[in-house]
Amino acid sequence: MNELTSKQGTATVSRLSTSAADFHQRLDALLDWEGVSDKAVQARVDEVLASVKQHGDAAVIDATNRFDRLSVTCMDELRLTPEQLKHAYDHLPAEQRDALTKAAARIKRYHERQKPSSWQYEEADGTVLGQKVTPLDRAGIYVPGGKAAYPSSVLMNAIPAHVAGVREIVMVVPTPDGVLNQLVLAAAHLAGVDYVFTIGGAQAIAALAYGTESVPWVDKIVGPGNIYVATAKRAVFGQVGIDMIAGPSEIMVVSDGQTDPDWLAMDLFSQAEHDEDAQAILISWDAEHLDAVEAAIERLLPSLERESIVRESLHNRGALIHCQDAEEAVTIINRVAPEHLELSVESPEAWLDDIRHAGAIFMGRYTAEALGDYCAGPNHVLPTSGTARFSSPLGVYDFQKRSSIIHCSAVGASELGKIASVLARGESLTAHARSAEYRIRD
Structure with a gap:
């Protein structure tokens, strides 16, 4: 041997x-490694997702009490106010606040270089083609909690969203036994997070995907989590976008x-x-x-x-x-x-x-x-x-989408119509062909 x-x-x-x-x-x-293949995990996640979709806040509260060993009665107890976040930042030890601020500045500077631009060009016949880059309206960021707290994950998820131009950022972070990490709260303040809910697991993913009476639904969910989070993200993909299965x-x-x-x-x-x-x-x-x-x-x-x-x-x-x-x-x-x-x-x-x-x-x-x-x-x-x-690292591009721009001139529509007509009839899609042919000049 x-x-x-x-x-x-x-x-x-x-x-x-x-x-x-x-x-x-x-x-x-x-x-x-296949982190989302366990049938028992899938069954538990499916149950939680269905419950939150049907019952909203009540299901989120029930799941949070069960899995995070809490005894809350309303969602107000699971939402942190901007004042709480600012208080956490203001009362950090100076060394921690300085380190957090410097890290945030470096992360922002790097991600600002990733910003794509809208563009267009004009063809000889006056037809204009291009691409329009638009930020998402609302993003959800999942920050792990439990065995360790990750203020760095707050910065890494929220700052690229801000740089991209996302209008609202909703953060969820589990707090087992009700333990709040002040660095995490301070990072949320520094990164400009709009909503923070102390929920985690599949119930948090469901709340972000479907929305509840208290939790706004989002366009995309990003950030790593445990096996239940990964399984839930896979399940809600299509209802919302996701970054990856981590x-x-x-x-x-x-x-x-x-x-x-x-x-x-x-x-x-x-x-x-x-x-x-x-x-x-x-x-x-x-x-x-x-x-x-x-x-x-x-x-x-x-x-x-x-x-x-x-x-x-x-x-x-x-x-x-x-x-x-x-x-x-x-x-x-x-x-x-x-x-x-x-x-x-x-x-x-x-x-x-x-x-x-x-x-x-x-x-x-x-x-x-x-x-x-x-x-x-x-x-x-x-x-x-x-x-x-x-796949690639999370970045500004994950919080933006691209729309194609096509603006035909009369001459351009006529020339493109001839090409489209031939191809459409070759596919036996005559309405497509005739739609293009109406715009062909004699």
């Missing part, structure tokens, strides 16, 4: 080698063996601490370096506040992968299509042309993925579970 594939059993994290006969099978098993957080780190093993261990921990289903993978062609990182993992793990979560995440879904060379590392990257990719190598720019699939790429030894989570500027709402093959 290969030396690197034999270190299992009691080890915190699995060791894989691309030279092992079962490597691809084991990698597939490691990556296997799975557990992921990080893939590629190291050339020259980065401090302690740094890399902590980078892996940074995603594994999200929850037990999160995934952290390190790839290197330096076997001794992998040994050093594994030793750092074992040494540093007991120092973490969320040790038990990290340990289970690494044991179930983590891996240290030994590959042959940098070229093989790129092949694995594109196979996995990771949410977060750290290129902890000497010349990361040389890798970019070959990397086709990754949500966000962190370049060089000093660029910890955690910087992207909070304050670098690019969005941290990213495609997971291999969907970076066809």
